[in-house]
Amino acid sequence: MIELNLDLISVGITAAGIGILGFTIFFNNTRSITNTTFLAFSLITIVWSIANYLQYQPSTPATGLWTVRIITFFGVWHALVFFTLCYVFPDAQAKLPKIFFYALVPIASVTALLTLTPLVFSRVTQLSPEGVVVGIENGPAIALFGILSIALIVAGIGTLLRKAYVKSGHERHQIALMGLGTFITFVCIVSFNLVLPAAFNNPRFLPLSAVFIFPFVACTAYAIVRYKLFDVKVLATEILSFFLSVATLLQVLFAGSAIELLFRLSIFVLVLMFSILMVRSVIKEVRQRELIEKQEKELEDINRQQESLLHFISHEVKGYLTKSEAAFAAIFAGDYGEVQPKLHDMSGMALADVRKGVDTVIDILDASNLRRGTVSFKRDTFDLVAAIEEIVRDLQAEAKARGLELTFEKPVTGAYMYIGDEDKLRRHVIRNLVDNSVKYTLKGFVRVQLARTPNLMRITISDSGVGITPEDMKHLFTEGGKGAESIKVNVHSTGYGLFIAKTIVEGHGGKIWAESEGKDKGARFIVELPILSA
Template identity: 45%
Template sequence: MLLSEIANVIRNIPLKNFDLLSVGSTIAAIGILGFVIYITNRKSITNKFFFIFSIITILWSFFNYINYQATSPTVVLWLLRAVIFLGVWHAFTFFTFLYVFPKEKIYFPWMYKFLLIPLVVITSAITLTPLVFPSIAQLSSDGSVSKTVVANGIFLFLFVVAGLVLGGVSIFIRKTFKAKGRERKQHILILIGTVIMFSLLITFNVILPAVFLNVRFIPLGALFIFPFVAFTGYAIYKHRLFNLRTAAVAGLTFVLSIVSFSEIIFAQDISAVIYRSSVFMIVLIVSFLMNKFVQTISEQGEQLQVANERQEDLIHFITHSRNPNTYFRQCLTEITAGLRERWK
C-alpha cells in the first residue's frame, strides 16, 4: 500500500519540474565553482576567463531553458535570438580560456585584439537582427513554436562559432602534447571534459532533433556543458589554485542551495515555481558570500603567518647583531679556534 501511494505521488509530480531542478542544480554548480576559482586568484587570466565562461554558460542555459517553455511567437523569437547571441560569446570565452590556460598573465596578439574581438562583436550583434531569424514560421497544435524562418546570417554565426570551437580545441591539443608532468595531466582532464561535453551536445541537441525529431533534451543544455566545467575545475584544483578548505565550503554551499531548490518538483502552479526559484536565488547569493568570506579569512591567515615569520626573523637578527656580549663571545671563540689550529 505504501509503495503504491509513493508511486502515485511520483506520477503526479510535473515532469518539467525535474527539468527545472536539473538545470537549476547545474547552474548552481557552475556558478559556485566559477566564483570560487576566481576569488582564489583574481589576478590570474585563467581564473578570470573561467569565471566569465561560467557566467555566459549560466545565462545561455537560462535562456535556452526558458525558450522551450514560452508559447508566444514574439517572445520565442527574441529568446531564440538571445540564445544564439550568448552562443557566440560562449564560444569566444571557451576559445580564450583554452588559449590562456594555465597561465596567470599573457599578452594577446594583435590578431586577437583587432580581428577576432571585432568579428565576435559584429557577429553577436547580427544575431539580434532579422538577418539570422526574421520571424516564426509555424505553430504547433499546443501553441508552441515548431518552425522558425532562417536567413543567410546564420552562416556567419555557424562559421564564427565553429571556428572558435575548433580553433580553441586544436590549440589546446598542441599545448597538451608540449606540456609535461602534472601540467600535462591537467590538460588531459580538460580534454576529457571537452570530449564528453561535445559528445552530449551533438547527440542530444543535433542528432536527436535532426534525425529523430526529438527536441525533448534541448532545454537541458546546461547538463551537457557541466562535464567540461567539472573536469576543468578539478584540473585547476590540481594546479593548487585553491585549497581544500575552500573546496569543502563550496561543496557544502552547493548542497544547501540544491536542498532549498529540491522542493520545486512539488510546485503545481507558476506562483509556487517563482517562490521556490526566489528562495533558491537567495540561498545561492548567500553561498557566494560565504565562499568569499572563507576565502578572505584564509588569505588573512596566510598573510598573518608570513608576517609572524618575518617578525621572528627580524627579532632574531636584532638580538644577534645588537648584543655586544654575544658578538664578543663569537669573535673570541673564532680567534681561539684559529690559534689552536695554527699551533697544532
C-alpha cells in the first residue's frame, strides 16, 4: 500500500501542478489561443497521466484492456494538441489552416475512436503475478495510431525549430524555453520509460509518465508569462494553491482502506478546484487593478495635454488682453489727445473689464502652474501688519460703495515680521480673502484680525455676508469650485481664487480653512502660517 500511495502521490502532485499551471495561464488571458491550447494540453495530460498510472496497478484482463485503450485514446488527442500548441505558440491570435479542421482533426477523431475497438488492441494476452497487464495483442489499426502520433509529435518539434530559426528577440527566447522543456521531457521518457525497462528490465518508473511531462508544461508556462511581467500576487497565490493541494494529497498516503482512499481523493479534487477558482479570482483582481492603473495613466496624459493647451491658450489670450489694456488705458489717460466724454467713459469701463479679464487669465495660469509644481516661493522678510493695512486701505472704496464697514483690528503689541513670498501671500491669499468677503457681503461688516503665537501667525477674515452652506463648503478650495449660493452673488467668480490661496498657504507649510453656521450667517476664513527662521 505504501508503494502504491507513493506512486499515486507523485502522479497526484504532478497533476495538481499541471492543472494549476494550465488554469493560471488560461485565466491570464482567456482570449489567447496559445493559453487556451495550453489549458487543453494540461487537462488531457492529467487524464492521460491518471490512466497511465492505473495501467500499472493490479486489475482484471477486461479492466486492463480498457485502461490501455483509454490511454491510447487520449494519447491521440495528446499528440494533436501538442502539435497545435507548437503551431500557435507564442501568439495570442493565430489562425489555424483549413487542412487542420478538414483533414487533421477528422483523421485524429477516427483514429481515437478506433483505439477503443479491437482494431487497435484486441485482447490482453498476459498479466503479471501482481495483476498488471504485460502482454496485449495488437489489432490491424495499431499502425495508424503509431504513425499519426509520431507524425504529430515530430511535426510539432519541427514547427518549434522552424519558428526558432525565423523568430527573433523575446519570441525566440520563448520558443527556446519551450524547446528546453520538450528536450527534458524527451530525455526523461526515453531514459525511464524505454531504456530502463528494455535494457535493465526495470519497469519501476513506467507509472510516473506524468512526472516526466511536467518539465515541458512548466517550461512552456514560464515561456508564456516570462515576457508579460507575471504579477507577484498571482504567482504567490498559485504557489499557495499548489501547496494546499499537495498537503491534501499527502493525506492519501495514510489511507487505510479503499473507501478512505476514495474519500481523501475526493477532498483533494475539491481543494484543487477551490485553488483554481482562487487563482482565477486573484488574476481577475490583478487585471482590474492593471486596467485602473492604465486608465489613470491615460487620464494623467489627457490632463497633462489639457493643461499644456490651457497654458498655451491662456498665454495667448493674456497677450491680446494686455495689448487691449494698454490701448484703453492710453485713451482713458488722454495720451492720444482729448476725446469725447462718452468715449472717455466707455474706455474707462472697457479698461476695467479688460483688467478683470487679465486677472482671470492670470488666476487660471497661476492655478495651472501651482498644480504642475512649477512655481517656486521666495523667502522675503516683510511686515505682515503693513501688508494687511495696505490691502484694507485699497479695498475701502469698494466696501464703502457697498455700504460695508471694512476694518482691520491692528495688533497693539508684538513683532509681525514674516519670512515668505510676499507677493503671492499679499495678492493671492490676503487680498483675495478680503476681496471675497467684500463681494459676498451685502450688508454689515468685514473684519480682518491678526494674531500670533510663538510658532505661527493667524489671519482671520470675518464677515456678515451670505454664509456658506454645508453643500457649498465641500467645493471650497477646490480647483474651479463654485458654490450654488455664492455664484448667485458673484457671477464672475472663476472658482480658482481659493484653490490658489490654499496651494500657496500649504506651500508655506500653513493651513487655511473656512467656518460658517450656514446660509446668511456670515463666514470666517482662517489662515495659519508657521513662523520660519531666517
